[in-house]
Structures are given as structure tokens and as C-alpha cells.
Amino acid sequence: MDELSKLFQDLMAFAAVVDAGGFNAAGARFGVPPSRLSRSVAALENKLGVHLLVRTSRRFTVTDIGRRTYEDAVSVRAQLQGAAAAASDSRGEPSGLLRVLCPMALASALVGRIAIEFMSRYPRVKIVIESTDGRSRPFVAPADLAIQPSLQPLRDSSLVARRLANAHxxxxxxxxxxxxxxxxxxxxxxxxxxxxxxxxxxxxxxxxxxxxxxxxxxxxxxxxxxxxxxxxxxxxxxxxxxxxxxxxxxxxxxxxxxxxxxxxxxxxxxQVGVYVLYPSRRALTLAGRRFIDALEEGMASLERDMR
Known part of the structure; x- marks a missing residue:
């Protein structure tokens, strides 16, 4: 079991590095020294007997087998998150950590206030909002939800996309x-x-x-x-x-x-459509579902005020 646990930890470290686009970025995001992440990825490569990343002095690229391994790691992580979400939901009260990607201006104008009110209503929920520039980007693992503006309807079969509002x-x-x-x-x-x-x-x-x-x-x-x-x-x-x-x-x-x-x-x-994205409802916690409801209510109220 110790060997399996180490393999899992190294696999998650590898996925985190690919998600963040680098060892330093992943280290900053998770509060883990980049050197430790580098050792974990090296140990995983040694264990599997393949090169997952091709490193240079400035950057790295993911090999073909590295990409397949990353997809497997994301699948394993999603299953674990789904199990944790099911266990959390069984308590009947939103709880746990909710990570949200949101454009900076939207967070300042509306989403931050909704998050504060939500946490007052559900004190067992902790929310982390990471600011973005609003551009579409790959959905990163540490986030449970991503709020994304778009001029065109979003179509990505790997994600659930719900339209929250039109930004006038x-x-x-x-x-x-x-x-x-x-x-x-x-x-x-x-x-x-x-x-x-x-x-x-x-x-x-x-x-x-x-x-x-x-x-x-x-x-x-x-x-x-x-x-x-x-x-x-x-x-x-x-x-x-x-x-x-x-x-x-x-x-x-x-x-x-x-x-x-x-x-x-x-x-x-x-008009710019505002969407909320998440990998799948199966992996979305009760806190995530309730927060989406709060976002829809808040944005609908704002749209009514704008008329």
C-alpha cells in the first residue's frame, strides 16, 4: 500500500505540474517547493520507465506517453473527487473547499459579493477565488468551477457549460x-x-x-x-x-x-455571454451546485436592475 500511495502522490504531482504549465507555477499554486515536485515527477518517470516530460533550461514539453499518462491521472483524480463529493453530500449541508476561477472585473463587481454572502449562509464552506483575465484557457484541476465570458456559445464536450447571464x-x-x-x-x-x-x-x-x-x-x-x-x-x-x-x-x-x-x-x-464551466456534475459537490444557484440568482437580479 505504501508503494501504491507513493505512486498516486507522484502521479498527482505530475498532473499538477502539467495543469499549471511548470514546476514553479505548480509550486506557487499548491504551496509545495518546485524541487519536491521535480523529484516526484522524476520518481514517476523512473517507476514507469518512460519520459513524461522533455525539460530544457527554460521550459518543458509533454511527451506523447506523458499526455496519455496525464489524461489517466486526470481521470483518477476526477473519480476520487466524485467519491469525496458523494460523501460530502451525504451530510446534507454544503461544506468543504470550493475553488473558483473568475475574471478579475467580474469578481470585483459581483462574484466576490456573492461568495461572501454564500459563505455567511453556509459557514462550513471555504471559497478560493483565483482571478483570470477572462480568456478561455484549459480547465485546471485545482478549480471546481470556472466563470468564463464568451462572445460565442461555448461548445466543449469535456465540460458542462451553463449560461449564467448576458453582460450588457x-x-x-x-x-x-x-x-x-x-x-x-x-x-x-x-x-x-x-x-x-x-x-x-x-x-x-x-x-x-x-x-x-x-x-x-x-x-x-x-x-x-x-x-x-x-x-x-x-x-x-x-x-x-x-x-x-x-x-x-x-x-x-x-x-x-x-x-x-x-x-x-x-x-x-x-453582449457577452457569461458561463460557468465544470468538468461534470458527478464530480461537483453540493457546495458547488449551491454556489452555481447563487450565481444564477445574483446575475438574474443584476440583469433586472439593468433594465
Missing amino acids: YVVVSAPGLAHEIPEDPGPTDFPCFPAVGWTFFPDPAHWSLHHSRHGQHEITVDVRFSTDNLLLIREAALAGLGVAQLPHALCRQDIEEGRLRVIAPDWAAP
């Missing part, structure tokens, strides 16, 4: 830019706009906007600052660097208090 975006600027922007701009008026770009979109300088009379137009704007962080885009807009597309929920108070104003109100910015 508005085109805003600081009041100081008012003199540079026409009251009712046409499609050709947009290129003169100084703009703040969001790298979530394929090209931050090309905006897709829809007008009730002019129809759909691809607008080219003069991007002076761009970032993958919506919180920084909001700060840049507040500082008057340019026009920005922002979720209404993120800038509603700024609009109400006059720090930002909606420009070109007849032009509709794209």
Missing part, C-alpha cells in the same frame, strides 16, 4: 471628452475617437457596433491604451484617455454619479 456593454467616456464626440455619431465619425482597447476582443482597435438605422458596422477607433484588464480600462476611461466599452454593471455607479457618460446611446455594443 455600453460605450462610455469621461465628461471631458464630450466636445470631441458628436451627439449622434454616424459610422464614419468613430475613427476620430480616442479609445481604450480591450484585448479580449480579437482586435482592440476594431469594434463591432449595431445601430437601429445604420445596422451593423465594424468601427475602427484610435486606440491609445489597451489591456486585458477591465478594471484598468475603467480607470483609463475615468482618466479621460478615451472612449471605452465597459459592462454596464461595472460602470453603472460612475454613470449615475457623473464620472462617466454613455455616448452614442443608439449604438449597441456586443
Whole structure:
């Protein structure tokens, strides 16, 4: 049993390293020295008699047999998580650790508050929120749930994807830019706009906007600052660097208090779907299921407020 236990530990260490994309990243995520993870992977390779990783001074690549071994390790881990979830659920009360991946701006605007209220309701639950930039990325093992914005419906047979809400975006600027922007701009008026770009979109300088009379137009704007962080885009807009597309929920108070104003109100910015992803319902704990319910309730309430 000791040998089997060591094999399992080394296998999980290998999966963690592949998930994180490196020994240092895995060490930081799990609080384990990278040197210990390296020894575990080396011991696993020695035990199996194969090379799972090809290491260089800067990075590593996963071999073909390493990829198959990783998939087996993920399967074993999912079965163990499922067994633990079933045991936890038998108590009838949400409990345990819940790890959530969430875009930083969404965590600040809504999900963090929902998590705090959820933990007050269910004191046996511990929640860890890891911030992301909102881009799609492989689902990593330490996370139970991933909250993912997307311009297109998500289709991945390996994951369950539930749509939580539509994020409504508005085109805003600081009041100081008012003199540079026409009251009712046409499609050709947009290129003169100084703009703040969001790298979530394929090209931050090309905006897709829809007008009730002019129809759909691809607008080219003069991007002076761009970032993958919506919180920084909001700060840049507040500082008057340019026009920005922002979720209404993120800038509603700024609009109400006059720090930002909606420009070109007849032009509709794209709606971005907000999804929650998880590997399978079988491996999702009662805490995870209840938290998804809380997310749906919170986002539905926010959508009603936006109307």
C-alpha cells in the first residue's frame, strides 16, 4: 500500500505540474517547493520507465506517453473527487473547499459579493477565488468551477457549460471628452475617437457596433491604451484617455454619479455571454451546485436592475 500511495502522490504531482504549465507555477499554486515536485515527477518517470516530460533550461514539453499518462491521472483524480463529493453530500449541508476561477472585473463587481454572502449562509464552506483575465484557457484541476465570458456559445464536450447571464456593454467616456464626440455619431465619425482597447476582443482597435438605422458596422477607433484588464480600462476611461466599452454593471455607479457618460446611446455594443464551466456534475459537490444557484440568482437580479 505504501508503494501504491507513493505512486498516486507522484502521479498527482505530475498532473499538477502539467495543469499549471511548470514546476514553479505548480509550486506557487499548491504551496509545495518546485524541487519536491521535480523529484516526484522524476520518481514517476523512473517507476514507469518512460519520459513524461522533455525539460530544457527554460521550459518543458509533454511527451506523447506523458499526455496519455496525464489524461489517466486526470481521470483518477476526477473519480476520487466524485467519491469525496458523494460523501460530502451525504451530510446534507454544503461544506468543504470550493475553488473558483473568475475574471478579475467580474469578481470585483459581483462574484466576490456573492461568495461572501454564500459563505455567511453556509459557514462550513471555504471559497478560493483565483482571478483570470477572462480568456478561455484549459480547465485546471485545482478549480471546481470556472466563470468564463464568451462572445460565442461555448461548445466543449469535456465540460458542462451553463449560461449564467448576458453582460450588457455600453460605450462610455469621461465628461471631458464630450466636445470631441458628436451627439449622434454616424459610422464614419468613430475613427476620430480616442479609445481604450480591450484585448479580449480579437482586435482592440476594431469594434463591432449595431445601430437601429445604420445596422451593423465594424468601427475602427484610435486606440491609445489597451489591456486585458477591465478594471484598468475603467480607470483609463475615468482618466479621460478615451472612449471605452465597459459592462454596464461595472460602470453603472460612475454613470449615475457623473464620472462617466454613455455616448452614442443608439449604438449597441456586443453582449457577452457569461458561463460557468465544470468538468461534470458527478464530480461537483453540493457546495458547488449551491454556489452555481447563487450565481444564477445574483446575475438574474443584476440583469433586472439593468433594465
